[in-house]
Amino acid sequence: MKFVAGLKKYGIFAVLLLLIIIFSVASKAFLVPSNLFNVARQISMLGIAAVGMAFVLLLGGIDLSIGSVITLVNIVAAWLMVKANVDPVLAALIALAMSASIGFINGWIIANIKMPPLIVTLCAMTILEGVAYIICGGLPIFGFPKAFTVLGQGYIGLIPIPVIIMIVIFVIGSFILNKTFFGRYFYAVGSNEEAANLSGINVKRVKYLVYTLSGLFAGIAGIVLLSRTNSGQALAGKGFEFDVLTAVVLGGVSVNGGSGKISNVVAGVLIIGVLSNGLVLLNVSQYVQMVTKGLVLLLAVGFDCIQKYQKSNA
Structure with missing residues (x-):
């Protein structure tokens, strides 16, 4: 029993260590300081957005619009700086206000109209991606002040x-x-929304807050990504939500809500970063990487479902 408990608590860190060892042996370039810094820089946007996704999953929800929010923030901030000559700081703040507002709208629809989070955020993902294309015409926007980079x-x-x-x-x-x-409310709503409501927690406001934070953190990731690439791209956040979801679920945040912690999410983000970087160094094709990440997500969700089944039948 102690072994099983330890596996649940520290298994994610053991997996991370195992991956580091495997890629260190397989590629001499992996443990080079420059590559490690590159991995850290690559996962920074993923880690920022993962915190917002973790909050959403704790509520038993999901946010598929994260990638499109990142794309739209990229395009809007770039357009403001280049086309409208807006100061970079003000442009970033406007883009972040927009991303937080998008998150709030998602939360409001989910809380008040009772639409499933999957459908609401999927629709938002499609709409925002279309808006980004309309603004930029599918072309990259570049020419920012050097200080922004x-x-x-x-x-x-x-x-x-x-x-x-x-x-x-x-x-x-x-x-x-x-x-x-607020944190206690997140866990309470995710564990049992009806019980949380009866105990006096304003469930609607909690959902507003969580989805707003998810939008805000995705926006911050979008600004960092824009600064790093120095170009507003219509595909900047394409598929990003999948990596974020994989990292968070891999980090032990239950897709059913009510359980998870940030420290394990950090490990999940690192695993995705190490896995992606290691596969690239080994010249593994992009399609094999897609299969690998899909299997990782499937195994993580499967493990979470097995744990929930065991608890319900204990």
């Missing part, structure tokens, strides 16, 4: 700025879940 390409000491932003977001996410009553 510091956010995605700069360093503080030896640490890339995107990694610092990701760490700050992880700390904020952990603080919300562990040190605030």
